[in-house]
Amino acid sequence: MSHKRLLLDVMCGDLRSYLRMCGHDTVYALDRGIEDDDRIRSIARTERRTLITRDRQLAESVSDAIILTATETTEQLRTLRAVGIELTLSEPQRCGRCNGPLERTHSPRADSIPDDNPVWQCSDCGQFFWKGSHWEHVRATLDSL
Ligand SMILES: [Zn+2]
Numbered sequence: 001m002s003h004k005r006l007l008l009d010v011m012c013g014d015l016r017s018y019l020r021m022c023g024h025d026t027v028y029a030l031d032r033g034i035e036d037d038d039r040i041r042s043i044a045r046t047e048r049r050t051l052i053t054r055d056r057q058l059a060e061s062v063s064d065a066i067i068l069t070a071t072e073t074t075e076q077l078r079t080l081r082a083v084g085i086e087l088t089l090s091e092p093q094r095c096g097r098c099n100g101p102l103e104r105t106h107s108p109r110a111d112s113i114p115d116d117n118p119v120w121q122c123s124d125c126g127q128f129f130w131k132g133s134h135w136e137h138v139r140a141t142l143d144s145l
Pocket of ligand 1: 095099123
């Protein structure tokens with residue numbers, strides 16, 4: 001499986017947890033407080049990321065971009081799959097919240113996590129992840145594409 005380095009433009013933020021859960025290194029412009037085109041172009045270039053945007057002019061001004069015309073998340077995911085972005089759930093690798101790397105950890109004490117469920121923790125923001133209802137929801141959505 002080949003994972004991509006991606007940059008999501010402002011209008012495409014709903015895709016971030018899907019892409020991160022599929023193992024793609026996915027920066028979201030607003031997570032970095034960035035909205036203006038020059039800075040988005042700069043990140044795409046210096047970090048060698050494929051830009052995913054709904055802005056055709058912006059897409060045409062960078063070397064590697066995917067233009068989304070749909071506004072609905074599942075339609076956007078279909079477009080990404082059609083152009084070759086692998087949309088298969090991987091073992092958790094990327095924090096859905098901040099894109100930080102995840103590491104296996106011991107379960108925190110929480111009633112919502114079944115005892116035998118493996119747990120991962122984000123090295124950057126400390127968030128815990130496990131394959132719970134959100135995971136199943138994402139799996140079902142990807143299966144339905
Ligand atoms: Zn995180």
